Amino acid sequence: MKIKGLQKTSLIDYPDKMSCVVFLGGCNFRCGFCQNSDLVLEPEKQPTIPESEFFEFLDQRKGWLDGVTVTGGEPCLHKELSQLLAGIKERGYMVKLDTNGYNPVALMQIIDQKLVDYIAMDIKTDRESYPKAAGIDIDISKIEKSIELIRNSGILYEFRSTLVPPLFNKGIILNIGKWLEGSNKYVLQQFRAEKTLDPKFKDVKPLPKEKIEEFAELLKPFFKKVEVRI
Numbered sequence: 001m002k003i004k005g006l007q008k009t010s011l012i013d014y015p016d017k018m019s020c021v022v023f024l025g026g027c028n029f030r031c032g033f034c035q036n037s038d039l040v041l042e043p044e045k046q047p048t049i050p051e052s053e054f055f056e057f058l059d060q061r062k063g064w065l066d067g068v069t070v071t072g073g074e075p076c077l078h079k080e081l082s083q084l085l086a087g088i089k090e091r092g093y094m095v096k097l098d099t100n101g102y103n104p105v106a107l108m109q110i111i112d113q114k115l116v117d118y119i120a121m122d123i124k125t126d127r128e129s130y131p132k133a134a135g136i137d138i139d140i141s142k143i144e145k146s147i148e149l150i151r152n153s154g155i156l157y158e159f160r161s162t163l164v165p166p167l168f169n170k171g172i173i174l175n176i177g178k179w180l181e182g183s184n185k186y187v188l189q190q191f192r193a194e195k196t197l198d199p200k201f202k203d204v205k206p207l208p209k210e211k212i213e214e215f216a217e218l219l220k221p222f223f224k225k226v227e228v229r230i
C-alpha cells in the first residue's frame with residue numbers, strides 16, 4: 001500500500017479516541033471544495049511512506065494510541081486496503097475508516113472481514129444535488145447501498161456533511177434528514193476555505209455558527225444523535 005501521509009497524533013479524527021491518521025492517495029470524486037487536492041489529483045507526486053515504516057511506528061506507539069484513522073483521498077479505491085487494515089488490527093489498534101461511500105463492494109468486504117470499528121461516511125449533499133457536489137456523474141444507488149450497509153453493519157458509524165455554503169440550505173438539509181431518517185448519528189462540519197480543488201471555493205465564506213446550529217435543530221427529529229463540529 002502506498003501511504004501518502006501520516007499524522008502521528010490526533011484527538012479529533014476518531015471520536016473519543018487518540019489516533020494517528022493515515023492518508024491514502026487518489027479519489028473517484030472531484031469535489032470542488034476538496035482540501036486534499038494534491039492527494040486527489042497527483043497522488044504519484046506525493047512522497048510515499050513505506051508500509052514497514054508505518055507498522056514500525058505503530059509498534060512503538062503501543063499503549064499511547066488507541067486507534068488509527070484511515071482517510072484519503074478515498075481509501076476504498078485501494079485493493080490493498082484489507083491487508084493494511086488487517087496489519088493495523090493485528091497490532092491491537094482500533095480502526096476508523098473515512099469514505100465517500102462510492103465503492104460499496106469494497107466496503108462490504110471490509111465490514112465482513114471485521115477490519116473496521118468505526119465508519120465515517122461523507123454525505124456530500126441531498127440525492128438530487130450529488131453530481132454537482134461530487135464533481136462527477138453519480139450512480140446514486142452506490143451511495144445508497146453504502147448507507148444501508150453501514151446502517152446494518154452493527155459497527156459504530158457517523159454520516160457527516162461539510163457545510164459548503166452554496167451546496168447547503170434549509171431545503172437540502174431537510175431532504176438529507178428524510179433520506180437518512182432513522183440513522184444513528186449525523187455530524188455537521190464547518191467548511192474551512194483554505195486550499196480547495198476548485199479555486200472558486202477558496203473565497204467562499206463559511207456559514208455562521210448560528211446557521212449551523214439552526215440546521216442541527218432541523219435535523220434532530222431524523223437522527224438518534226446530531227453533532228456539530230465547528
Ligand code: SF4
Pocket residue numbers: 027028029030031033034035036040072073074100
Ligand atoms: S472531498 Fe471529495 S474529492 Fe476530496 S477526497 Fe473527499 S471525496 Fe475525494
